[in-house]
Each structure stands twice: as C-alpha cells, then as structure tokens.
Amino acid sequence: MDNTKNNTMLFSPYFFLVIGLTLLVYTLLREAWLMAAAVVIIPFLALYIFTVLNKPYLGFITLFTMNYFFIGVLRYINIQNSSVIMDIFIFFLLTCIFLYSLCGGKIPWHRANNKLLYISLIWMTYVFLELFNPSGMVEAWIFTRTHFYNFTLLVVLTSLLLNKVQDIKNILLLLSIFTLIAIGKVLIQRYIGFDAGEKIWLIQSGSYKTHLLASGTRYFSIFSDAGNFGSNMGMASVIYMILSFYTPRKGLRYYYRFVSLFAIYALMLSGTRGAMIVPLGGLGMFIILNKNIRYIVTGGICLIFIYVFFAHTYILNSNQQIRRMRTAFHPERDASYLVRKANQQRLAEYMVHKPFGEGVGLAGGENRRFSVRFTTQIPTDSHFVSIWVQYGVVGLCLHIAILLFVIIYSAYLIMFRIRNRELKGMLIAMNCGLWGIMLSAYGNNFFWQYPTGYLVYIFQTFLVLGESYDKELTEQTKLEPI
Numbered sequence: 001m002d003n004t005k006n007n008t009m010l011f012s013p014y015f016f017l018v019i020g021l022t023l024l025v026y027t028l029l030r031e032a033w034l035m036a037a038a039v040v041i042i043p044f045l046a047l048y049i050f051t052v053l054n055k056p057y058l059g060f061i062t063l064f065t066m067n068y069f070f071i072g073v074l075r076y077i078n079i080q081n082s083s084v085i086m087d088i089f090i091f092f093l094l095t096c097i098f099l100y101s102l103c104g105g106k107i108p109w110h111r112a113n114n115k116l117l118y119i120s121l122i123w124m125t126y127v128f129l130e131l132f133n134p135s136g137m138v139e140a141w142i143f144t145r146t147h148f149y150n151f152t153l154l155v156v157l158t159s160l161l162l163n164k165v166q167d168i169k170n171i172l173l174l175l176s177i178f179t180l181i182a183i184g185k186v187l188i189q190r191y192i193g194f195d196a197g198e199k200i201w202l203i204q205s206g207s208y209k210t211h212l213l214a215s216g217t218r219y220f221s222i223f224s225d226a227g228n229f230g231s232n233m234g235m236a237s238v239i240y241m242i243l244s245f246y247t248p249r250k251g252l253r254y255y256y257r258f259v260s261l262f263a264i265y266a267l268m269l270s271g272t273r274g275a276m277i278v279p280l281g282g283l284g285m286f287i288i289l290n291k292n293i294r295y296i297v298t299g300g301i302c303l304i305f306i307y308v309f310f311a312h313t314y315i316l317n318s319n320q321q322i323r324r325m326r327t328a329f330h331p332e333r334d335a336s337y338l339v340r341k342a343n344q345q346r347l348a349e350y351m352v353h354k355p356f357g358e359g360v361g362l363a364g365g366e367n368r369r370f371s372v373r374f375t376t377q378i379p380t381d382s383h384f385v386s387i388w389v390q391y392g393v394v395g396l397c398l399h400i401a402i403l404l405f406v407i408i409y410s411a412y413l414i415m416f417r418i419r420n421r422e423l424k425g426m427l428i429a430m431n432c433g434l435w436g437i438m439l440s441a442y443g444n445n446f447f448w449q450y451p452t453g454y455l456v457y458i459f460q461t462f463l464v465l466g467e468s469y470d471k472e473l474t475e476q477t478k479l480e481p482i
Contacts, residue, residue, distance in 0.1 A: 052096050056107075059093040060161045064171065067454040068178045072185075072222025076197045083146060086450075090153055097160060111159040115409070116464040119402055120152040126398060127360065130391065136359025140370040144361035144390075147448070154457035165469050168426055168462055172243065175455075176259045179236045183266045186221040186229070190269055216320035218271035227444035228452060230270030234278025234440065235433040235455075237263040242286060242432060245295065246425020268321040273328035274443030278436035280306060285407075285432040289414055340381045340443075347389060350374055357392035364389075364445070383441035383448070407435055410463035418466055420473045427466045430459040 023042065027035045052059035066089065074082055101107040127148045131141055162171065194202065202208040211218045211226055223229035241260035244253045267275050280303065287299040309315060311329040316322045331337040351357075358375045361367055363386045368376045380386040388396040410431050418424045434456065441447040447456065462469075 052093070053099060054105075056093065056096045056100050056105075057161050057167075059096055060157060061170075061174070063089055063093060063157070064174065064454070064458075065178075068175075068182075068451040069222060070450045071224045075201045087146075090157070093157060094153070097157075107160055108163050109160070111163055111465065111468065112156050114155075114159060114461075114465060116155050116406070116461055117152065117159070119405065120155050123398065123402060124148060124152050126391070126395060130356070130360045130395075133356055133359045135354070135362075137362065137370055140359060140361030140367065143370070146453075147360060150448075150453060151457055154454060155461050158458050158461035159465065162458075162462070163468075165420075165423055165473060168423075168469065171458065172239070172426065172429075175236070176240060176256065179233070179240075179259055179263060182221045182223070182229070183233070183262050186219045186266050186269050189219045189221065190217075213271075215324055216271055219269045221266070221270075223451075224446065224449050226270040227272045227274065228446035228449050230267045230272030230275030231278055231437055231440040231444055231446055232452060232455075233263040233267040233270065234275045235282070235437045236260070237267065237279050238282030238286075238436050239429040239433040242282075242429040243425060246422055246428075248422060268325060271321065271324050272444065273325055273334075274440050276310075276325055276328045277439045277443070278433075280436070281439040282432035282436035285411075285435045286428065289411055289428050289431065291415070340379075343378050343381070344385060347375070347378060347380075347385065351389065351392070355392045355394050357388070357390045357395055360390050362390060380445055382443060383445050386445050403438055406460045406463055407431060407438075410466060413463075413466045418470045420470055423466070423470055423473060427463060430463055434459050434463070 052062070063086075066086065070082075070086065079085070097107060101109075130136055131138065162168065189198070202211060207220075207225065211220065218226035220226045220229045223232065237260045239260075240256040240263065244256040244260065247253050247256060264279065267279075283299050283303055287296050287303070290296055290299070307329070310326050314326075317326065327334050358373070361370060362373070363375050364380045365376060365378075370376070375389050380389060384396065384400070387399050391399070410427060414424055414427050414431065418427060437447070437452070437456070446452055
C-alpha cells in the first residue's frame with residue numbers, strides 16, 4: 001500500500017455525520033447535558049475512524065504514539081485494566097485493514113507470510129499451552145494475555161502497513177521526536193522536580209524505595225521506571241548515533257547526533273547501571289556488522305576508552321550519576337547485585353523440577369494479587385529470570401532462541417544481502433539497538449513493558465523483512481530514467 005499517493009476515499013463521512021446529528025438532537029431534547037457533551041465528541045471520533053478506514057497507516061502511527069506515552073499518561077488518569085485500551089485499538093486497526101481491503105484498498109497480504117510470523121505463532125502456541133500448566137492459574141494467564149498475542153499481531157501490523165523504506169524512516173524520525181520529549185521530561189524532573197502526579201505514583205506504588213536512594217535519585221521520565229527509561233535511552237543513543245553515519249542529509253546527521261548525545265545524558269540521569277550495557281553492547285555489535293575499517297577502529301577505540309574510564313579510573317567520581325554507573329563495572333562490590341544472585345540461586349533450587357515453569361503471570365512480588373507462593377515472594381529483577389520462572393527452562397530457551405534468530409538472521413542480511421547503503425545503516429542501527437537492550441534485559445525486568453515491547457516487535461519485523469525493503473529500492477533504481 002502506498003501511504004503517500006493513495007488518497008482514494010473508500011468510506012463516506014456522511015453516514016457518520018447523520019448519526020452524530022441525530023444523537024445530538026435526541027440528547028438535547030431529553031436535556032441530557034452530559035450525554036450531549038459526549039455526543040459533541042462523536043463527530044471528531046467519527047472523523048478519525050473515517051480517516052483510519054481510508055488510511056490504516058495513520059492508525060498504526062496512532063498506535064505507535066499511544067504506546068510510547070501510555071504509561072506516562074496513566075500517572076495522571078486512573079484507569080482500571082488500562083491495557084485493554086491498547087488491545088481494543090489493535091483489534092480496531094486490524095478491522096480497519098480488513099474493511100479497507102474488502103472495499104478495494106491495496107493491502108500487501110503476501111508480506112505477512114514471513115519467517116517472523118511463523119516464529120511468533122510457535123511462541124503463541126507455547127503460551128496457550130501454558131493454560132494447562134498444573135501449577136498455573138487461568139486468572140493470572142488472562143491478566144498477562146499480551147504475552148499470548150502481542151508478538152504475532154505487531155508482526156502482522158508492521159508487515160502490512162509499514163511496507164516501504166520511507167515508512168522505516170518515518171518511524172525512526174518519529175521515535176527521535178518522542179525520545180526528545182522523554183528527555184525533556186527527565187530534565188524537568190532533575191532540575192525542577194517531580195510534579196504532583198509523579199509524587200503520588202512514587203508513594204502509592206512503593207517506587208520511592210527504588211528511585212529515591214541515598215546514593216542519588218533515579219529519574220524515570222514518562223516511563224514505567226528508571227530501568228525501562230535508562231535502557232530505552234541507551235537504545236536511542238545507539239540507534240541515532242549509527243544512523244548519523246549513514247544518513248545522506250547533513251542536517252539530519254547533526255540532528256541524530258544531538259538526539260544520541262542527549263539520550264546518553266538521560267541514561268545517566270536514570271541511574272540504571274544495567275543500562276550501560278546497551279550502548280556498549282550496541283557498539284560491539286556495530287563493530288562486528290561493519291566492514292568499514294575506519295568505523296571498526298573508531299568503535300574499538302571507543303569501547304576501550306569507555307571500559308578504562310569506568311573500570312580503572314576515578315575521573316569525575318564526584319558526579320553521583322557517573323559514580324553510580326561506575327559500580328556496574330565492579331558488580332562483585334555491589335550489594336544489590338549480590339542479593340539478585342542469591343535470589344536467582346533460591347529460584348534455581350525451586351525451578352529444577354518445573355521445566356515448563358510456575359505458570360504465566362506467577363513471577364515476582366507484583367503478582368501476589370493472584371497467588372501468594374514462593375515465586376511471587378522473590379523479586380525476579382530480570383526479564384529473563386521472569387520468563388524462566390513463568391515458562392520454565394523450555395520457555396526461556398525458546399524465547400532466547402527467537403531473539404537470537406532475529407539478531408543472527410538480520411546480521412546475515414546486513415552483511416551479505418542488503419545493497420542499499422542508507423537502508424543498511426537503518427538495519428544496523430536497529431540490530432545494534434535491539435542487541436543492546438536484550439543484554440540490558442538480563443539486569444532489568446522491562447523488556448515487555450510499554451513502550452519497549454512494541455518497539456522490539458516492530459524493529460524485529462523490519463530486520464527480518466530487510467531484504468524485501470532492499471528489493472523495493474532496487475526496483476525503483478531500475479525504473480529511474482538514465
């Protein structure tokens with residue numbers, strides 16, 4: 001589907017207009033003022049539905065935006081079972097795609113027939129079978145239902161609606177703007193202070209225990225916690241610094257470097273030591289993927305410099321952010337790290353007879369609402385530990401295998417199949433960013449939280465479909481006049 005040229009209207013707005021006016025007249029006659037106010041909103045909602053029915057791509061951009069700001073908004077609006085909103089919107093978007101196609105719109109259905117879709121269906125099947133886990137609970141499974149279908153649905157939506165190279169550029173540019181907004185918010189928290197909604201959240205959720213520390217405040221911006229925020233800023237720093245090397249437009253190169261440098265600063269403000277692995281791991285992967293000797297040498301020097309600076313010097317140790325980050329290079333001296341290792345050892349002794357896990361949604365203290373048991377009384381403090389406890393060693397191996405497949409397969413495409421330099425740069429950036437955030441997920445339990453989970457699925461789809469995007473550019477080149 002060509003998102004820029006296809007302006008054909010497949011659905012008429014007059015139907016929605018008639019319904020809206022009829023309801024407005026009815027509520028005014030009944031003097032139902034609150035209902036009348038609600039009806040006033042209907043035309044705008046109808047206009048939006050009409051727009052998405054005719055251009056489903058815009059619905060995906062809405063979903064992408066909602067995903068990034070979802071947690072931040074919920075700090076000010078108390079909504080029970082809020083994740084249902086995202087579920088409803090995803091299924092609304094899928095419905096719009098089908099209706100658009102039925103009415104003559106062009107949807108590239110063949111693109112959904114890809115390796116990642118089948119892999120996601122394997123994961124979906126495994127999660128479904130967890131319903132029959134003897135130690136599992138249906139209620140906990142239902143409340144953790146996004147583990148079941150988000151992967152598959154995001155792969156389908158991305159494959160169908162983001163089918164042009166320009167779509168990748170748009171998503172990366174939009175993400176850079178969102179990143180700057182998140183950075184702006186963390187600067188406000190750092191230099192002005194937390195607002196009323198954030199203070200209430202810190203107290204009511206108990207997050208003050210992990211964010212307001214004697215060693216320094218850990219800032220979280222609009223994210224679920226400082227760990228999620230820091231890791232995302234690390235990913236942004238990797239992606240936009242790499243993009244700046246491959247973007248042909250000079251102004252955009254400087255803009256991406258600006259975003260990358262501020263993202264690094266935001267990472268430090270998060271106080272998340274585990275997030276340090278994101279830029280380091282991303283830089284290491286960049287060295288592996290790149291065949292340019294200048295980039296390899298520069299990247300290697302940067303890695304050595306960063307390691308020596310943090311591990312073997314005390315330069316700028318008076319700065320609390322740098323001092324806290326430096327402890328990540330000496331985990332054996334960190335009490336928090338030692339406690340985590342002890343918890344993992346206790347879980348290992350319990351999980352030895354549970355190859356398929358305790359059950360979906362039954363890991364970590366936050367899930368005591370479902371059941372008070374051994375696995376809900378010990379913090380997991382890690383995405384992979386959480387997966388291990390819920391799905392067992394079998395599920396953990398499957399999960400890691402899927403992640404490694406995407407990284408390795410896309411690395412193969414980047415190194416040997418992708419010919420367009422700018423596209424190669426975008427894929428390298430996403431591969432390195434994804435690799436870094438995967439490493440960080442070992443020390444932080446954020447990988448499937450908003451907005452990280454959706455970003456991971458979207459990037460994975462881009463990477464696996466990299467060759468089809470390259471083919472599009474090759475065909476365009478053949479059609480261009482000599």
